[in-house]
Amino acid sequence: MTDNTQGQAETPIAYTALTTGTAVLDADGAEIGTVEHVLQDSTIDLFDGIAVTTANGLRFVDAGVVGRITTAAVHTTLTAAQAEALPEPEGTEVFDADPEEFGGNGLSAWFGRMFMREHWMRRND
Known part of the structure; x- marks a missing residue:
């Protein structure tokens, strides 16, 4: 599937292909921040979530709220309020x-x- 969001063609990709700086969007398409790094265990193909750089600092986006990942953005199912309340990574x-x-x-x-x-x-x- 290819969309045209903000003038960029979007091709679905795996979490293993995500790069630092990729936009992370809420359910309405508003930017939450950008990918800092992916939390994964590649030895057992486990995607845990994404550390996201936001205006409020580093935040954690759980894999369960990641809707789809494309070449242009990570699309989450988070509302604006949920995105604002994202937790900091712990310890x-x-x-x-x-x-x-x-x-x-x-x-x-x-x-x-x-x-x-x-x-x-x-x-x-």
Whole structure:
């Protein structure tokens, strides 16, 4: 699908193709800010959301409110009021290996212990 928003042709793209500085729009097409970076775990193809530079500082847009991503913009389902109330990103991300991942006597557990798989879980401290 190709639209013509603000004079630019829009081609749908994956979150992995998003670039810094891409416009982020609310549901009415008003600009919220621009993409600072994408929050993802590429090892398991997980899109968590987008850190957005706004007039009020850095804000977090959850993947659940991203409607579509195009070459011209990230279109969200946020209302203007929701966009204004976006949260700041919280803390620094600290991850630990999942200790149960390598438990057991099976072949999969052995490979996990031997080659340290890259599955991680958030530490709760």
